[in-house]
Amino acid sequence: MIRDFFYEAWFLSLRTLRRFFRVPANWIGIILFPLIQLFVFSQLFKDIIQLPGFRSSGSGSYLAYLAPGQIAFTAFFAVAWSGSAILVEYRNGYMDKLRATPIYRTSILVGELAPLFIESAIMAGGILALSVVLGATIKTGLIGAALILVLSGLFGMAWAGTSFVPALLTKSEQATGTLSLLFFPIAFMSTAFVPPALMPRWLQTVNSWNPITFLIEAIRPLMVSGYDWAAIGKALVAIAVLGLVLQSATLWAFRRLTA
Amino acid sequence: MPSSVIEVENLVKVYSGGTRAVDGISFHVGAGELLGFLGPNGAGKTTTIRILATLLAATSGAARVAGFDVTTQASDVRRRLGLAMQTPTLDTFATGRENIELIGRMHRVPRAELKRRTDELLELMGLTAVARKLAGTYSGGMRRRLDLACALVHRPQVLILDEPTEGLDPQSRIALWDELERISQDGTTMLLTTHYMEEADRLCNRVAIIDNGRIVVDGSPADLKAGIGADTVTLQLDANGPEDLARQQEDVRGLLRGFGSLESVTPEPFGVRLAIRDAGRAIPELMRRLDGNGRVVHVIGLAVGQPSLDDVFVKYTGRRIRAEAADHPIILGW
Numbered sequence: 201m202i203r204d205f206f207y208e209a210w211f212l213s214l215r216t217l218r219r220f221f222r223v224p225a226n227w228i229g230i231i232l233f234p235l236i237q238l239f240v241f242s243q244l245f246k247d248i249i250q251l252p253g254f255r256s257s258g259s260g261s262y263l264a265y266l267a268p269g270q271i272a273f274t275a276f277f278a279v280a281w282s283g284s285a286i287l288v289e290y291r292n293g294y295m296d297k298l299r300a301t302p303i304y305r306t307s308i309l310v311g312e313l314a315p316l317f318i319e320s321a322i323m324a325g326g327i328l329a330l331s332v333v334l335g336a337t338i339k340t341g342l343i344g345a346a347l348i349l350v351l352s353g354l355f356g357m358a359w360a361g362t363s364f365v366p367a368l369l370t371k372s373e374q375a376t377g378t379l380s381l382l383f384f385p386i387a388f389m390s391t392a393f394v395p396p397a398l399m400p401r402w403l404q405t406v407n408s409w410n411p412i413t414f415l416i417e418a419i420r421p422l423m424v425s426g427y428d429w430a431a432i433g434k435a436l437v438a439i440a441v442l443g444l445v446l447q448s449a450t451l452w453a454f455r456r457l458t459a
Numbered sequence: 460m461p462s463s464v465i466e467v468e469n470l471v472k473v474y475s476g477g478t479r480a481v482d483g484i485s486f487h488v489g490a491g492e493l494l495g496f497l498g499p500n501g502a503g504k505t506t507t508i509r510i511l512a513t514l515l516a517a518t519s520g521a522a523r524v525a526g527f528d529v530t531t532q533a534s535d536v537r538r539r540l541g542l543a544m545q546t547p548t549l550d551t552f553a554t555g556r557e558n559i560e561l562i563g564r565m566h567r568v569p570r571a572e573l574k575r576r577t578d579e580l581l582e583l584m585g586l587t588a589v590a591r592k593l594a595g596t597y598s599g600g601m602r603r604r605l606d607l608a609c610a611l612v613h614r615p616q617v618l619i620l621d622e623p624t625e626g627l628d629p630q631s632r633i634a635l636w637d638e639l640e641r642i643s644q645d646g647t648t649m650l651l652t653t654h655y656m657e658e659a660d661r662l663c664n665r666v667a668i669i670d671n672g673r674i675v676v677d678g679s680p681a682d683l684k685a686g687i688g689a690d691t692v693t694l695q696l697d698a699n700g701p702e703d704l705a706r707q708q709e710d711v712r713g714l715l716r717g718f719g720s721l722e723s724v725t726p727e728p729f730g731v732r733l734a735i736r737d738a739g740r741a742i743p744e745l746m747r748r749l750d751g752n753g754r755v756v757h758v759i760g761l762a763v764g765q766p767s768l769d770d771v772f773v774k775y776t777g778r779r780i781r782a783e784a785a786d787h788p789i790i791l792g793w
Contacts, residue, residue: 211564219552222593293548297609300512301565302537 205310208303212311219285220319230277230323234270238331241393242266253397258424267331268419269392272412273383274327275352278320279360280380283367286312287376290457299458309454313360313447320356321349336423344422347432354439355415361446368453386412414438463487464617464648465494465511470520472506472672480506482672483520488650488665493643495663496652497772503672504652505545508621511650512542525616538566541615541647545622547606551595555586558594559608566613573612580608584638600631607635611642618642620651624658636661656768666768668775675775680768687766687774689722690738692745695760696730704730710754718748725773730760734770738763 220226242263248254249262259265286309289295298308328348332338338345362379369375389406390413396404407413418435421428465488472481481503488494496504509515511522513533521528527535549558556577563573581587584604589597594605603623610618623639624632639662643649653659659666660680667677676683694711698704708726715721715733720741722734735741742763749756773779 208565211561215550215553215557215561218557219550222552293544293546294550296509296512296514296544297542297548297562298565299514300537300540300542301562302534302567303565 205304205307208307209310209314212298212307213315216285216312216315217318220315227323227326230274231326233277234274234327235330237273238263238266238270238327238334242334245393248394251398253395256397257395257420259420260424261335263331263334264336264424265395265420266393267328267336268416268423269387269390270331271324271327271348271352271419272355272390272392272415273387274324275320275356275415276359276383276386276412277380278323279316279356279363280383281363281377282312282316282360283363283365284373284376286364287367287371287373290371295458305455305458306451309451313357313364313450316360317353317357321353324352324356325349338423339426340422344427348419348422351415351418351432351435351439354436354443355412358439358443358446359411361443361450364450365446365453368450368457371457386410391416411438411442462489464490464492464525465650466521466523467507467511468521470507470510470522471518472503472510472515473518479672481510481517484669484672484674485520486667486674486677488648490648491643491646493639493649493651493662493664495659495666496650496669497654497656497659497666497768498652498669499654499776499778502669504669505621506672507669508619508650508652512540512619513537538613539616541610541613541618543606543610543618543620543623545625547602549594549597549602549605549609551593553594554591555581555594555597555601555605555608556590558605559612562609563612568613576612576614580611584608600627600634603627603631603635604638607638616648618647618649620649622653623651624653624655632658656772660768668772670776676771683771684766684768687734687770689734689736689766689770691764691766691770692733692735692738692742693727693760693762693764694730694733694749694758695762697757697759707756710756711749714748714754714756715745718745723773725779730758734766 242261246262249259249265254265257265286295295308299305325345328338328345340347362382363376366375366378367373389403390410391407392412396407399407414435415438418428418431421431465486467487468485470481470484471479473479484503484507486494496507498504506515510517511524511529513529513536516530523529524536525539527539529536550561553561559577559580560573563577568576581590584607586601586605586608589601594602597605607620607623610620620639624635627635636658639649639651643662651662664679665677666680666683667674669675678686696704696707698707705726708731711731712724715724720736722736725732735745742761749758769779
């Protein structure tokens with residue numbers, strides 16, 4: 201039974217990855233925005249690093265401070281519209297074609313969600329590599345880099361629910377990206393651009409509940425200082441909670457759609 | 460061994476909006492038989508097919524495919540079923556080969572067998588040369604054939620096809636008919652829907668005419684046509700514009716009032732179509748009638764034909780099927 205499920209999810213996942221990587225627009229669109237931010241902001245606000253609040257982050261340059269946030273944002277963008285593919289296939293009948301074969305219904309959903317781990321990790325890896333090219337460092341080396349990719353991939357897989365739930369509930373392509381608007385509050389109320397010490401009190405409070413902050417704060421030490429297992433642990437817990445809530449909702453919406 | 464591969468008893472489907480799409484349909488399809496559902500759009504053909512394919516739950520009634528109940532034994536049904544829907548459903552970012560292989564894997568076709576079977580199907584459908592190209596680049600005819608190949612990869616006992624030649628050019632249509640005939644001769648039980656008369660006539664052992672969610676009549680095309688009992692006489696009229704044509708059509712109707720062997724008069728763009736019993740004998744009298752009484756009817760052509768499935772359809776539904784608007788696939792909830 202479990203073997204059947206893995207067999208089905210495996211081949212459906214391979215198909216999903218193929219579909220994603222065969223269209224360059226998919227990954228160029230995801231990489232572009234974080235890349236521009238990384239490139240422009242690191243120049244524009246170069247001297248901001250001399251402000252006292254930055255010292256404790258351990259970053260030697262604003263680029264180094266900025267890079268972890270852009271890596272996290274890439275994982276965000278990698279899944280911001282991820283619910284659209286399943287919706288397209290629901291509409292054009294491909295999902296029916298799969299449903300008329302003797303497979304578990306849930307395999308179809310898992311075949312869409314599991315590959316998002318790979319997609320987010322690879323996209324985030326692209327920005328990580330580019331930030332190293334631009335001058336950032338990874339103190340923890342290859343193992344640290346792998347950890348960054350795993351964290352980004354897990355975050356992407358969890359966050360995908362924000363696209364899948366509205367997509368599956370409304371059956372409307374427009375709705376698949378509606379919650380991507382959350383990017384602006386989430387991005388600017390995180391530690392991606394400035395450390396908490398430089399934030400007003402209320403923003404510090406919001407920031408301490410911001411899921412993407414946990415990811416950024418786990419990635420940053422891996423790049424600039426060393427392993428901070430407490431930060432990594434906190435990020436994993438935040439991702440697990442987020443994933444549990446969002447993906448339970450996705451499963452519920454998927455079952456409702458295919459009932 | 461049960462002789463009926465598809466058994467449907469008193470099937471009803473009422474959609475949540477209150478539409479009674481299927482209103483008490485019963486039919487059987489024997490092993491190796493090819494049954495055609497003939498009907499206009501919205502008649503309930505697709506809904507019936509979706510129920511048989513385990514994609515939609517019936518409101519009431521029972522359906523069994525290959526001996527298994529479509530609701531309680533859905534996966535047993537799915538294992539034995541090949542399905543091709545109204546519009547080809549393909550993974551457009553996968554190649555032709557990848558499309559067939561994925562569906563084969565979902566049906567658990569063993570690896571070595573899958574490779575062999577995929578090659579065989581690509582060859583059979585004339586897609587070997589494009590097997591490595593993305594399905595999104597295929598023409599309409601190629602998509603149809605690839606879709607059919609996907610439906611056949613696990614050698615299904617039952618093949619269900621919804622409007623298999625919809626949207627194809629005449630040449631591709633005839634090629635696909637040949638293919639479907641071959642599959643049927645291999646012993647596969649088939650159910651297809653169509654609103655093309657020639658398709659039903661050419662392919663099906665048996666035709667069920669379905670209208671407003673009910674089967675109004677079923678039988679072999681030959682029996683159905685024999686049941687009409689009247690020949691078709693078409694009169695071509697020479698008219699000056701549509702108003703004149705309408706007047707002449709009315710005049711024909713008037714002149715033939717009370718004509719003994721006449722069963723119906725149907726206006727057509729070219730003139731009128733008459734259903735007349737024993738037309739050969741009636742023609743001289745028919746011409747005399749049309750000649751007279753000061754009314755001017757310009758008959759410039761006359762043809763006598765055997766009844767067609769078209770006529771069968773008109774007799775049982777009161778309408779011509781081709782007058783219906785072209786099909787648009789509707790989005791159905793599950």
